[in-house]
Amino acid sequence: MPQKIAAGNWKMNGTLEAVPEAGAIAAASGAVETILCPPATLIGPLTLAAQGTDLRIGGQSCHPAASGAHTGDISAAMLADAGATYCITGHSERRADHGESDDDVRAQTEAAWAAGLRAILCIGETLEQREAGETLDVLTAQLEGSLPGGATEENTIIAYEPVWAIGTGKVASPDQVAEVHDALRDHVGPEMSLLYGGSVKAGNAAELFALTNVDGALVGGASLKAADFVPIVEALAAS
Known part of the structure; x- marks a missing residue:
């Protein structure tokens, strides 16, 4: 059976004042694999806060190279050195804001593996692509291009993570999520965990986790506070 996973992506949010939130999330973790991916500046402090618990820490992106003249970037080996055991690759915000292609995402994923990190590889369609009926074609192309x-x-x-549902308050309908996740299951096989992301909250988590082939969630804003994220973790544990 695929592993149940609740992952939080803090994006460009959080300073040292947020560390107690991670501690509260850590105290509630254990029933399912629980991951927080904070800004790189907080990987070390959150790793310390999570010591002795089941909470795992991840990075939000990595450069394909192990080192070099890449000002402002961070390598997978650096993430691992700071305490990360996971790394997000291919998030739509990276694809859009930094022009990262499928080839880039594949190289980053391979770099994460080389550093001993488990990759959380993101794919998703825009609203225009969904309305044009291109969702499955787009996702298949992204997966085939990005997954090494x-x-x-x-x-x-x-x-x-449907791009049109990230941070918008919109959530794909259960039928839409089921269609995509069933297609992804056929593509990647029975054991790989498939997460849904896109305005996941405590109020809709149970309905999403009840769907076949939804093994958890990649959560954005609702992962910043323990009061919001812990109920999502608990809903996954109960599913």
Whole structure:
């Protein structure tokens, strides 16, 4: 059976004042794999806060190279050195804001593996692509272009995040989520965890987790506070 996973992406949010939130989330973790991906500045402090608990820490992106003249970037080995055990790759905000292509995402995923990190590889369609009936074609192309050979449930998690639902308050309908996740399951096999992301909150988590082939969530804003994120973790544990 695929592993149940609740992952939080803090994006460009959080300073040292947020560390107690991670501690409260850590105290509630354990029933399912629980991950927080804070800004790189907080990976070390959150790793310390999570010591002795089941909470895992991840990075939000990595450069494909192990080192070099890449001002402002961070390598997968640096993330691991700071305490991360996971790394998000291919998030739509990276694809859009930084022009990252499928080839870039594949290289980053391979770099994460080389550093001993488990990749959380994101794919998702825009509203225009969905309205044009292109969703499954777009996602299949992204997956085939971004996912390196050798991907297994041990080194990779797939996160479906419709671009039009990220941070908008809109959530794909259960039928829409089920259609995509069923297609992804056929593509990646029975063991790899498939996460849904896109305005996941405590109020809709249970309905999403009840769907076949939804093994958890990649959560944005609702992961910043323990009061918001812990109920999502608990809903997944109960599913």
